[in-house]
Amino acid sequence: MSRILFAWELGGNLGHITRQLPIARQLRRMGHQVFFVVRDTAAAAQLLTPEGFAYAQAPVNVDKKRLPHPVNYAEILIASGYADPAVLLGLVQGWISLIRLFKADIIVVDHAPTALVAARLTGLPAITIGTGFEIPPGHLPLPSIRPWEFIPTDRLLRAEQYVLERLNALATPLHGGTLERITDLFQGARKVLATFAELDHYGIREGENYVGPIYTGSTGHAITWHLIDKPHVFAYLRPDAPGFENLLEALSKLSAEIIVVAPGTKPAHIQAFAKPNLRILTQPVQTEQLFKMTDCAVTTGGAGTVSQCLLAGIPLLLLPQNVEQFLMGLRVEALGAGIAVRNNRQEHDFAWLLEDVLNKSRYRQSAQAFAQQYAGYEPGCTIDKVIQLIDNTLKTSACSDMNAS
Template sequence: MNAEAWMAGKKKKAVICWELGAGLGHLNPIYQVAEELIRRQYDVWVLCKDLGSVHRVFKNVAADPDTRRGTDGKPGPEVGAGSKAGLQILQGPNLSPLAPQQAKSALCFADLLWTVGYHNPQQLKTVVMAWRALFDLIAPDVVFYDHSPTALLASADYSFKKVYLGSTFSCPPSSYPMGLFDPAAMQQAKAAEDQVMDVINSVNDSLGLPEIKQLQNLFDYYDYKIFTTVPNLDHYRGREVSKDEFFVSVDSFHVEKQVEWPAAGKTKVFGYLKSGQYLKKVLSYLIKSQCCTCLYIDGRFEIKQALPPNIKLINYPVSMPSVVESADVVLSNANLNTVIYLADKPVKQMVIPLSVEQGMLARTLVEKKLAAWLNPDTAASVEELTESVISGNKFVVGKAERDGVGEQKSAGELLGLALDVVL
């Protein structure tokens, strides 16, 4: 066999990196892109932040290929060395963040990088070298980056295609400083970015990689950007979209299990919430309100008291279409995939943002009257707002207010069209 014939029959390789962030908002798009790449005959490596959470979406990890099934019961991508479907899932390199008491309030995107590990040049250098070792080992044709700035930094002199994948928050528009969260803190944000760039360039210099003048120049490495949202819900205002940028709202991950409601209560409230102390205040009001409540709590959350018959806690995802069909109100932390899925559905949303990213999205949702913002730090706020949302007296989502959030094409079609260009 000559070299040309051998290359013609050789499968292309794709890597999907996931470095920062947590939850289904990252795993769900990664799964859908991996599935589409496998359908297109790519060998796929997923280098992920948290192997322990992968099973929540990649349900088909099993020794026997016949038992590898998706949540719909159909055969799914196989996982493991030598698998026919060509999907490998590995732990990706991780930075060690600052201790919570050392972290400061983020004024810009550079502050976030400093907190997650860019404060330590030696650590950053080690993780950059680890990413480069994986790229050398796999020799991919294309790499997708879900909130993976260090993997992108490590990619500087590689010729493979570089594609951003994820929310708009993790890929701000080009500016200096990049990703400014508080316009009143412009000078402090510039100083913060300069500090991060000094660390980045010290690492680049030691590894023989090119100097980067500003953070926006790092993001210039991307050949394409696939945003897993819709333009109206961009975290940043005034983004000028280029021909190499695509907005693709991903499908809600298919789950067979239907929501099961408690026997007691009338108004049905479904919650998809991260664990945390704030839940005690929210739960206290929901108990008092006599709402028929089902809460999916992501993470460890201990309840010492016995729950009344109108409250049910679950630790597994359920079918979102089944929630939409029966719920009156959905509570979330302004999780991107959740709010997009619900934006054009006849169900009221309440959001409790826990991060800068979720807060930015929550403000847009409130402005567009797509959700109400609940502040659990004020007991009166929890009670008053929840009651007004449930009763419908103060918060009503009208169809006209949702116009422009939905897409004419399905999420799968949009993703396919974007990958047609990218690949």
């Protein structure tokens, strides 16, 4: 059996681990050894510790200097430490050390570009999984992630050239080959676009194989709706989301039953806003059955939650906290299945938007049309495809090693 390393380096919240976890479970059942390297060990403690998976902290840039608003994937890398040759060398060497310490046979990457660099330099087979945002299209220049702004083409080109110069400077001391494009990292790995084409943050890419999202609706506590004769609103949020308290005020005044799942919410907030028709929970809940009677969902725009809601025909009110989530909001709006909140996050704004999504049939009709288009989709089938890809990659690598010897 093989030793399989799962890597997560950039991005926040639980979505990256929840996408990796069902794959890791199946691989472990098959007898493989699985190890995680994660950006957020608190998230790992919540999701991986109960499952008995071992994990370690990913190499991360501790420099607090940040590019305020990256405009493409290259600038995301610059903001993550690639601007400083010493920082980048340390990140890459850190990943190489983890690969060698675990004696990995393959690495499965989810938003971990520096792990891909390390895999390339060590000759380790790699598979990269992403929703679209984490795997940019191979355009020259790398496209803007702020399509609502005018970004000069020269800036986009300079950012990629800047990153390439720093990556290629590592090639000689670390005995690796140079890159012509940043996206060569993804071409060197087996790529899995784990999303639907309509929900690709960059827009639909012709010729790409979209395998569909990976998520689980069965993890967490089992809960049910209590009120049969009221609309049902489900919210999955973070308490640090801008306007969170205003949203709770607006939700509490709806003539509906509301369940809010908000990990990290302070007990004082729960006591202040909880009502007979409003429950505020801090632990994950099972949504598979819950969504069968949900009339509206409120969330930040994570790909897994959005996909699951649309597959259940549920219209969405999205409160994006970052550019990735806002791009997802634009995709949902393009489908006509919901609204992405902009800057106005006062209580009366939320009240109007909630009533709009709940009561205007066009949002539900669009969400139901999406659900009908992908009726019968099962995340388990996508997981099986990824498992098969991992298995084939391991076999190909083993054959190459035998031929080389």
